[in-house]
Amino acid sequence: MKKILVIQNKRIGDVLLSSVIANNLKKVFPDSEITFFAYNYTTGVLENNPNIDRIIAVNEKKLKRLPHLFNTILKMRRENFDIIFDPYAKFQSRMICLGSSAKYRIGFKREHKKLKLPFYTHPINFKKKATLPCGRGIEDRINLIQSVFPLENIDYEPKIFLTKEEKNSNELDAIQQPVIMLGVLGSTPQKSMPYEFIAEIIDFITENYNATILFNYAPNQKSEALKIYEMCSFKAQINLDIYASSIRGFAVLMNQCDLLVSNEGGSVHIAKALKKPTFTIYSPYIDKDAWNSFEDGKLHQSIHLLEENPDLFSSFSPEERKKIEANPDSLYLKLTPAMILSKLKPFLEHHLKSFAKTSS
16 A cells, blocks of 8 residues: 655645645555645645545644754654645645655755755656646645655546535534625735725625625734725625635635635635636735636636736846835735726626616
8 A cells, every 4th residue: 555645835726726636646556545734724625635644734834943844754654645735836845755755755946045955856847838727836746746656537626525524514504695704804914805805895785785794814814804894885784704714714614604705725625626617816926827726717717916917026126026016005006996996897797687776
């Protein structure tokens, strides 16, 4: 029996996308034992996945401390994995690979990294451009497998495996339908659009549709989410009492909602895995080509400033672009509500036409 380790010490969306590695590896090695190594706050998207035999949940802050990292490397070495996949190639994951005796250590080349050590037996190049509807992020992860092992009948779609009880949850039955989940804040300030902009978008939805709005945000962002709520004009249609504080809880709740409108992030990938319509607002510095999985303009739609103003970034020097990535506020101001609504309106009309208010 092959012992396989997948390391994805990054955020929720990265972890969910990397689960396609496990899903496809089970086809290559059906009798294998697949272990998934991830931060503890992300494992909700992996639970109940029949292709993952074990989850090693680690504390992000602790893993970044050298003594704890060293102990983790030794612990993983003693596991005697046969194959390791490292789809993000962070310092910690590369060191775990380096310390392993696995025959196959497969990960991406990071040309800009200073350490030039034999972390991988099979270093794989990133794709330069997406060529499939699944987006470059998923293509790259599938390519990690295909570059080393034969793979047929590829499954490109990340999945959330809900239990029967989770599927039958009826938390939203008593409130006005349809229910729209609003990702009011991104996972970081750099992924969050201006509060007054998101409030204007919420006002458009509540003014024009008979629907209930739920807010999604991280538990530590509650005070900021309340600031957005106070800016909204039609508060009666916003339900703040229904909220999921965990990733798994969000997946269960999102499965009962009708669609998602959100800043780009893990919530979008969860909604897509649940086959729910999504409208994604990308941060100006995000490379959309890597994360725009399965966007078809109908079920999944999005907006990115670079698409609306293609020449905008060409005037910036590399130094200026680095500053923008650290603080994209000035560019977010250029992604105006009017610009967003030009694409959001037809998306909502397509999915919510029968719930439009007669006065709209």
